[in-house]
Every structure is written in C-alpha cells, then in structure tokens.
Amino acid sequence: MTAEPLALPRSATDWPAFISDGADSALATGRDVVERLKDGAARTPLEVLELWNDAERVISTASGFTSLFAEVHPDPSVRELSEEKSQAIIAFLTERGQDRELYGVLASVDTAELDAEAARLLEHVLRDFRRSGVDRDGATRARLTEISERSTIVGQRFSRTIRDDVRSLQLRPEQLDGLPEDYRNEHPADADGLVTITTDYPDTIPFLTFATDRDARHAVSRQFNSRAWPANDALLHEMLDLRAEQARLLGYDSWPDFDTEDKMIGTGAAVADFIERISQLAGESGRAEVEALLRRAQQDDPSITEITTGDSAYYTELVRREQFDVDAQNVRRYFDFERVRAGLLEVTGRLFGISYRERPDVPRWADDVACYDVHRGDERIGRIYLDLHPREGKYKHAAQLDLATGVRGTQLPEGTLVCNFPRGLMEHTQVVTLFHEFGHLVHHVLGGDQRWARFSGVATEWDFVEAPSQMLEEWAWDADILRSFAVDAEGEPIPADLVARMRTAEDFGRAYRVRTQMYYAAVSYRLHLERPDDHDAAVQALADRYSLVRPLPGTHFQAAFGHLEGYGSGYYTYMWSLVIAKDLFSAFDPENLFDADVAARYRDEILARGGSADAADLVAAFLGRPYSFDAFGRWLRGSD
Structure with missing residues (x-):
C-alpha cells in the first residue's frame, strides 16, 4: 500500500469543511474502535493492538492539524474552529482514558504473545489510562473530566493572548541609530515623523541587539516583556x-x-x-x-x-x-534568507541521505508557505511545510508542529516548521535557530516510519526531544558548511577566519x-x-x-x-537535552561532519527509531555507552 499525504483545501472557502470533516471523521473512527474493542469478540493480543493503532493514527493526525491551524491559519474563523475541534478531540481522549471497560480489555491482553515493541506499546497505553484516572472513583473521574476540558480552554486562551497581543511603540528616527541600513529602510517614518517598532521578533530582536539609544532599547524591551499582561x-x-x-x-x-x-x-x-x-x-x-x-x-x-x-x-x-x-x-550580509533556506536543505539532505523536492502545486494555507516532498532514493517518505515569516494572527515563536502522524504503509509523516524570520538578511543566531527547529522536522519525518502511531516521529520522552535539534545546530557553525551557502551580494563566501572568530565570540556569554x-x-x-x-x-x-x-x-x-x-x-528539558546533545555530538569528527558512517548510524539509531525505545537506550545504542555530563561540562568550561 502506498501512503499518500493529506489533501489540503485548494480554495479558501473549503478550509472550514476540511477542519470539521477531518476532525469529526477521526472522532467517529475513535468512537467506533472503542465500541469494537468492547464488543466481546475474540481477538488475538496483536489484533487488539492493531485496532487500537487504527484509532491512534487518525486521532493523532486530527489533533496535529487542528493544533497547527489554530496557530497559523490566516483566517481567524478557521483558527477558532480549529481550537473548537481540538477541544473535542481532547475531550474524547479524556473520556476514552477513563473508560474502565475499555481499560479492562487492554489490561487483559497477554503480553507473552507480543513482541518487545508491541509489549512496550501496551505498557505505555496502560500507563496513560492510569494517568487519566481510570482507577479513581466516579466522582473523581467526573472532576478530572471537568479539569481536562477547562484546562484545554484556558491553555488555548493563554496561547491565543500571546499570539494576538502584538504591541507597538513609536520612536523618533534617530532612536534607530546603530541598526542596519536595511532594517531602517524597512521602518520608515510615518506622516508624524515617527517609526513604529512592534513586538514581533524581526522588529524587536535586532533593535535590542544594535540600537545605541539605551532608553529606546529599554522601552522596546519593556513592551516585549509585558505582552499578554494583564x-x-x-x-x-x-x-x-x-x-x-x-x-x-x-x-x-x-x-x-x-x-x-x-x-x-x-x-x-x-x-x-x-x-x-x-x-x-x-x-x-x-x-x-x-x-x-x-x-x-x-x-x-x-x-x-x-x-x-x-x-x-x-x-x-x-x-x-x-x-x-x-x-x-x-x-x-552573508545570510540572505533564500540562500540560507536552500543551504539548510542541501546540508540536511547530504547528512541524512535524503532529498527535498519542492511542490509549488500543493495547496497551502498562505502564499509564503513552501512545501517539499522528502525522498530517500526514489521513495517519498514524508512531506514538510516551511512557514517561516511573521503575519497577523500567527504563532509568535519558532516550533515544529505536526500535520500528520506517520504509520508504516498507511500514512506519511507530515510536519510544519513555524518561525518568524525576516525575508531579507538574517542574523547568524537566526540561522542557528532555523537549523535547530529543522532538527525537529527531520526527526518527525525520519522517525515517521513506525508500525505503531504512538511511537511515530518525535515521540520520545519530552526531555529528550530537544537533543537532536540542539545537536543539528553544530552544522550551522562549521566554516566549510557555511561557505557552501553563506555568500554576500557579490557572491563571496563568508571567510573561514570570520567563522572562527564567530565561534570564539560565541563562547563569550x-x-x-x-x-x-x-x-x-x-x-x-x-x-x-x-x-x-x-x-x-x-x-x-x-x-x-x-x-x-x-x-x-x-x-x-x-x-x-x-x-x-x-x-x-x-522547561528544564532544554538544558537536560543539551547535556545529551553535547554527548551525541562527541561521536562526530568536527573535521568531517559529513562522515557517512557516523551520520547514517545516528540517523538510524536515533532519528529513525522515533519513540520505539526509551531515549536512554537509543543514546546508548548510538554511543556504545550510557550518556554522561562529561561533554557538556567541557563545553561549559570552553574546553570542548
């Protein structure tokens, strides 16, 4: 069976039906599977888990696309509808997680008839039931349901307030002294002679980095750090x-x-x-x-x-x-956005043995979103969307968000990179961020060829998920790699000695x-x-x-x-993951970051396995030993 990507709407008017029908169909499948599992029919342990897996695939995909479009769709009504459908999916999962009869069916499965990975899946599912309160009394389960429903609404409102609260400050043109010429050109004075600076990242971050006027910097910092208040x-x-x-x-x-x-x-x-x-x-x-x-x-x-x-x-x-x-x-001046994006695809393609084929014919939710099919040889293994520039109503940070959950032979993994980068020249720190976030995206795709939806993509323990993306940042610091795409307006590549000084300077702070x-x-x-x-x-x-x-x-x-x-x-997970990322990187030769044997082993032992094993075991399989703090300590001391 050849898996096909999701068919996104070609017309703006079709988006509400896509969201509603997709979510409702997934919920119907989920409810049908629950009833079938409880119907008393004789099934083997594997048949029980495969039926469960059918529901997981469609429910996790619907959860992914409703969460994604609640954050990025340009139409506020579609964002609102996506939030409502996301609430319905979470309510179903809460209800399912407290279904004692269903729990009994799964708890009675004989693990002796399952292979190790299937038995691990069952262990995780039963743990999820317990963490949902299936073993609590009726009144407690009812209250847990109320808490889940309310928590979903409160969390969505918290995120929406941050997303929608774009503040602005009017400054005199001279208060932009120190900022790059292209930034000043993009921020002309209005009829009153004032320049508007917003709390969107492409406005605020360069201002705080380069503006010489301390009062103006403090004013911009105050407005940025007071968003969503009160x-x-x-x-x-x-x-x-x-x-x-x-x-x-x-x-x-x-x-x-x-x-x-x-x-x-x-x-x-x-x-x-x-x-x-x-x-x-x-x-x-x-x-x-x-x-x-x-x-x-x-x-x-x-x-x-x-x-x-x-x-x-x-x-x-x-x-x-x-x-x-x-x-x-x-x-x-060496980091033009278009060249950086192309370089990122070239670097990661070479590193992981994959290629990207742009699909301008594929429908998208905004004109500036780019779509690529990901291939390994002649086989399409996933699809990615790059939504990399700010717009009104869009998620304000940088993240990889799922669009579809990959299941072997049934559904391709699809993911979206959601960022807020400028369209022209980028700071090198933004280049590093792009590599970081793309690490999540490639993890989602390469880890998407799983038998069990529960283990697909970035499905490891949450305090490990940042490690692969943090490690990929190293490729944004290598002089030879940067020189392959970092060129100025005259076509001159970034000097190697400048990259060396950048690395030394990065150590400071x-x-x-x-x-x-x-x-x-x-x-x-x-x-x-x-x-x-x-x-x-x-x-x-x-x-x-x-x-x-x-x-x-x-x-x-x-x-x-x-x-x-x-x-x-x-939030500790970022630093915990960095400890592991530094250890993972110690297996690579800094003089040859494209070493085919190490890169392939990393791809296959870490990324391609998704969440099919505990993170500590994945790391140990790659490194040949348990992870340690040693490489992180050397990095922190500046002696790596």
Whole structure:
C-alpha cells in the first residue's frame, strides 16, 4: 500500500469543511474502535493492538492539524474552529482514558504473545489510562473530566493572548541609530515623523541587539516583556491551580511529580536538583561574563550599575565586536534568507541521505508557505511545510508542529516548521535557530516510519526531544558548511577566519546564557510547585536567585512565557537535552561532519527509531555507552 499525504483545501472557502470533516471523521473512527474493542469478540493480543493503532493514527493526525491551524491559519474563523475541534478531540481522549471497560480489555491482553515493541506499546497505553484516572472513583473521574476540558480552554486562551497581543511603540528616527541600513529602510517614518517598532521578533530582536539609544532599547524591551499582561495573569493562576488539582486527584504530591513521571528525569525533586547543579556549574563564569558587560556599559555611562534585559544583547554584541572582531551587522550580509533556506536543505539532505523536492502545486494555507516532498532514493517518505515569516494572527515563536502522524504503509509523516524570520538578511543566531527547529522536522519525518502511531516521529520522552535539534545546530557553525551557502551580494563566501572568530565570540556569554535558561526552568518549575499569589514577585525572586541579567522593572515576563502552557513545569528539558546533545555530538569528527558512517548510524539509531525505545537506550545504542555530563561540562568550561 502506498501512503499518500493529506489533501489540503485548494480554495479558501473549503478550509472550514476540511477542519470539521477531518476532525469529526477521526472522532467517529475513535468512537467506533472503542465500541469494537468492547464488543466481546475474540481477538488475538496483536489484533487488539492493531485496532487500537487504527484509532491512534487518525486521532493523532486530527489533533496535529487542528493544533497547527489554530496557530497559523490566516483566517481567524478557521483558527477558532480549529481550537473548537481540538477541544473535542481532547475531550474524547479524556473520556476514552477513563473508560474502565475499555481499560479492562487492554489490561487483559497477554503480553507473552507480543513482541518487545508491541509489549512496550501496551505498557505505555496502560500507563496513560492510569494517568487519566481510570482507577479513581466516579466522582473523581467526573472532576478530572471537568479539569481536562477547562484546562484545554484556558491553555488555548493563554496561547491565543500571546499570539494576538502584538504591541507597538513609536520612536523618533534617530532612536534607530546603530541598526542596519536595511532594517531602517524597512521602518520608515510615518506622516508624524515617527517609526513604529512592534513586538514581533524581526522588529524587536535586532533593535535590542544594535540600537545605541539605551532608553529606546529599554522601552522596546519593556513592551516585549509585558505582552499578554494583564490578561494572562488570571489565566495563568487558573492553569496552575487546575494542574495542581489534577495531580492531587491522581495521587501525586504536585504537578511536577505528575509531569516528570513519564520523562527521563523521573521526579519533580530531580528537576530542582538539576537546576541547582547546572546553575552552580555556570555560576562563576557567568558572573565574570556579566561583569565584563557591565564594565563595557560603564564606558558609555558610568552611572550604569547593572546589566538588564534591555542591555544584555546590545553589550554582548558590542564586546564581541570590540574584543573578538566580530560585527554581527557584517556577518548578517552573508545570510540572505533564500540562500540560507536552500543551504539548510542541501546540508540536511547530504547528512541524512535524503532529498527535498519542492511542490509549488500543493495547496497551502498562505502564499509564503513552501512545501517539499522528502525522498530517500526514489521513495517519498514524508512531506514538510516551511512557514517561516511573521503575519497577523500567527504563532509568535519558532516550533515544529505536526500535520500528520506517520504509520508504516498507511500514512506519511507530515510536519510544519513555524518561525518568524525576516525575508531579507538574517542574523547568524537566526540561522542557528532555523537549523535547530529543522532538527525537529527531520526527526518527525525520519522517525515517521513506525508500525505503531504512538511511537511515530518525535515521540520520545519530552526531555529528550530537544537533543537532536540542539545537536543539528553544530552544522550551522562549521566554516566549510557555511561557505557552501553563506555568500554576500557579490557572491563571496563568508571567510573561514570570520567563522572562527564567530565561534570564539560565541563562547563569550555562554555561561550567563545557561544561567538565564536555568532562570526560565526555575520559573516553569516553581510556579507549578508553589503557585504563588503574586506571580511578579515570585518571578522577580527567581530572577534574583538564578538570572545574572536583571529584568527591567514593571515587566511581566511570565505572561508571555508560552512554554508554561506547552511544557508545563518542564522547561528544564532544554538544558537536560543539551547535556545529551553535547554527548551525541562527541561521536562526530568536527573535521568531517559529513562522515557517512557516523551520520547514517545516528540517523538510524536515533532519528529513525522515533519513540520505539526509551531515549536512554537509543543514546546508548548510538554511543556504545550510557550518556554522561562529561561533554557538556567541557563545553561549559570552553574546553570542548
């Protein structure tokens, strides 16, 4: 059987029917499978799991496309409809997860008749039932259902508020001094002689990096770090309270304990220990780096006594320019968006033994979305969509979002890269981000050839999913690789010695950035654990303890911290994954990042296996040993 991609609507008027019919059909299939499994018919253990798998494939795909189009579709009514259908899917999953009769059918399956992977699938399914409350009394299950339904609505509103709250600030043209010429050209003065700067990434990030006017930088930073305030404060309180109640009803001491049970780290207490461990490792070097930023800032203004969120990017860039001879404005002239995108496809295609064939004939939801079929040899193994520029109503960060769940011989994996990059010249940091996010996308496709939908694509433990994408960032730092696509307007490739200086300059600030990540992780963990009455005060206290860069007064970072909705108490996963990513990269020869044997083994042992084995076992199979902190420690000390 040849699997075919989803057929997206060709007409704007057909999108509501596509969303509604697709979601409703998946739900009908899911309900039909539930009834069939409970009909008392004699089935072998494998037949039971295969029937379950039929429902998982269509339900997970419908969940993927409703979640995706709730975030990216340009029509607000389609976004709203997608949210409604996503709610219906989650409600079905909650109901199914509490179905005791269905649980009994699956719990009675004889694992002796199953192979190891099928038995592992059954183990995960039964654990999901327990985590849904199937073993609780009727009143508790009813309350858990209410919590699930309300949590879905609150989480969607929290994310929607961030997505829709695009703020703007009017500045005088001279307050753009220091910014690149193309940026200033894209931001002309209006009839009143003022320039508008929004909180969209292509506006805010360059401004905070290059603008020489400190007051203007602080004003832009304040508006950026106050998005979704105050609306999201009440939603955040409710979201945290609902999660805490859910965990308690299921028999856990806290949401972090519930949240970590199915992850590599194992317990909530281990998250706290990890945050402290990494914070201590980065503390001394991080403080020295911020002290260097402060000394440089005081050359401009002796009255400056601390480095704030409105200063760190600017003075980091200034120190790199003056001490390491790396000027980001000079660097960016080598990174034209179109060339970078083409280079990314060439690099990853060569690395993983795949190719991309653009499909301009395939319908998309916006004109600037690009579509590619992914091939391995002559076989199409998936389809990807690149939605890489900002537009009104679109998701504001960078992420890979599923469109279809791959199941061997039945359905192709399809994924979407959702980012907010400029259309012209890119910062090198944005290039690194693009490689990072594409790592998720290629993981979804290469890992999509699974027998069981539950293990398809990026279906590993949640604190491992960032490791492959973080490792792929290394290919955005290699001089030879960059020179294959990073060229200036005259066609001259980026000089190798400039890339070497960029790498050296990147080392500066590494430790204080790690501390910033631990601050974010502490916010994610502590807000869920402690549920403080005053979020601002709690977040400020955590900044005092972990961050070496001072938040500007009057800002409300947590209101627009979208990971609180998706990652829950688990933002630590970025750094936990980085520990593993550095270990994975140690298997590659830095002088030959396209070594065919290592790359193929990595592809086959890590990416192509999806979630079919525990992440620790995947890593051990690739490395030939358990993962360790050693490579991460060397990287943090600058001795890798």
